[in-house]
Amino acid sequence: MKVLMIDDSPDALAVAKARLAKEHLDIVTAGGGVSGLEAAHHEKPDIILLDVDMPDMSGFEVCRALKADAELCMIPVLFLSGATTPEDKVQGLDLGAVDYVAKPFDAFELRARVRAALRTKHLQDLLMEHAHIDPLTGLPNRRALMERLQCEWARIERHGGQMAFIMADLDHFKRVNDLYGHHIGDKLLQETARAIADQCRENDLPARYGGEEFSIVVPDEAAVSAVHLAERCREKICECCVVVRNETVKVTASFGVADSLNLSSIDEMMRRADEALYWAKEAGRNRVQSNAVASLPAAPINAAPSPWPDQQPANQ
Numbered sequence: 001m002k003v004l005m006i007d008d009s010p011d012a013l014a015v016a017k018a019r020l021a022k023e024h025l026d027i028v029t030a031g032g033g034v035s036g037l038e039a040a041h042h043e044k045p046d047i048i049l050l051d052v053d054m055p056d057m058s059g060f061e062v063c064r065a066l067k068a069d070a071e072l073c074m075i076p077v078l079f080l081s082g083a084t085t086p087e088d089k090v091q092g093l094d095l096g097a098v099d100y101v102a103k104p105f106d107a108f109e110l111r112a113r114v115r116a117a118l119r120t121k122h123l124q125d126l127l128m129e130h131a132h133i134d135p136l137t138g139l140p141n142r143r144a145l146m147e148r149l150q151c152e153w154a155r156i157e158r159h160g161g162q163m164a165f166i167m168a169d170l171d172h173f174k175r176v177n178d179l180y181g182h183h184i185g186d187k188l189l190q191e192t193a194r195a196i197a198d199q200c201r202e203n204d205l206p207a208r209y210g211g212e213e214f215s216i217v218v219p220d221e222a223a224v225s226a227v228h229l230a231e232r233c234r235e236k237i238c239e240c241c242v243v244v245r246n247e248t249v250k251v252t253a254s255f256g257v258a259d260s261l262n263l264s265s266i267d268e269m270m271r272r273a274d275e276a277l278y279w280a281k282e283a284g285r286n287r288v289q290s291n292a293v294a295s296l297p298a299a300p301i302n303a304a305p306s307p308w309p310d311q312q313p314a315n316q
């Protein structure tokens with residue numbers, strides 16, 4: 001695990017580094033508050049040891065900046081300070097630090113406190129991971145999806161560019177559950193999730209939106225490319241099957257695609273993808289429809305007929 005030490009005293013950095021040598025940590029250092037914040041950004045350490053008294057920025061100011069930064073706020077901070085009145089400790093802990101170690105530090109105590117903070121960080125990382133994964137399919141869940149959408153949208157607002165969004169819904173999935181039971185329905189959801197994930201690039205984010213709905217965040221692409229991705233997913237989903245007592249249960253999916261071009265919010269992009277999905281259902285299911293402002297010829301693209309007789313209302 002990686003430790004970032006921020007201290008204006010080269011001697012203090014050398015001592016702390018020597019004290020932690022036995023812990024097999026990757027240790028990086030910064031000689032001031034400003035350079036420390038920069039290092040936190042590009043090193044993404046697991047823990048930060050932070051001196052309180054520094055000339056350019058106090059440790060308290062650095063801690064405040066870390067806690068206000070969405071990308072860095074979860075990194076545990078341990079204050080290191082020579083001047084430790086109870087008021088200092090209270091101030092440091094109230095700012096969100098996990099611990100406060102007095103200088104000159106005892107080697108054993110410093111190591112033990114760093115180990116304790118790293119254990120907590122590890123558990124926190126596991127919890128965060130679990131909070132973002134759908135347990136049935138192993139795909140990122142809706143929370144992870146929304147966070148990624150916000151992150152990509154912020155990136156576009158800062159640097160320009162584009163993104164696309166795909167919404168998918170399994171066709172007549174309720175019938176699978178009714179006819180064969182949820183056990184089989186769950187297996188088909190798992191197969192579908194795998195089929196979708198297999199088609200995605202490393203940078204795409206496939207997610208289980210909820211129930212039998214899936215979605216994909218497609219960074220840096222317009223709807224035209226996302227339509228091709230959706231089409232590949234649609235084909236692969238047609239190949240998914242579960243065998244129940246000599247019967248092969250299959251499923252198809254309908255897709256709606258939108259992109260960020262000429263739109264002003266994530267909600268608008270999601271609403272447009274949802275509309276396109278509705279049109280795909282209306283047009284007979286098992287197909288991809290695009291609803292991008294700037295994009296052209298809208299689907300249906302190579303739509304294969306649904307294996308289900310089409311008697312249900314369109315929004316299922």
Ligand SMILES: [Mg+2]
Nearest residue numbers: 008051053054
């Ligand atoms: Mg100092």
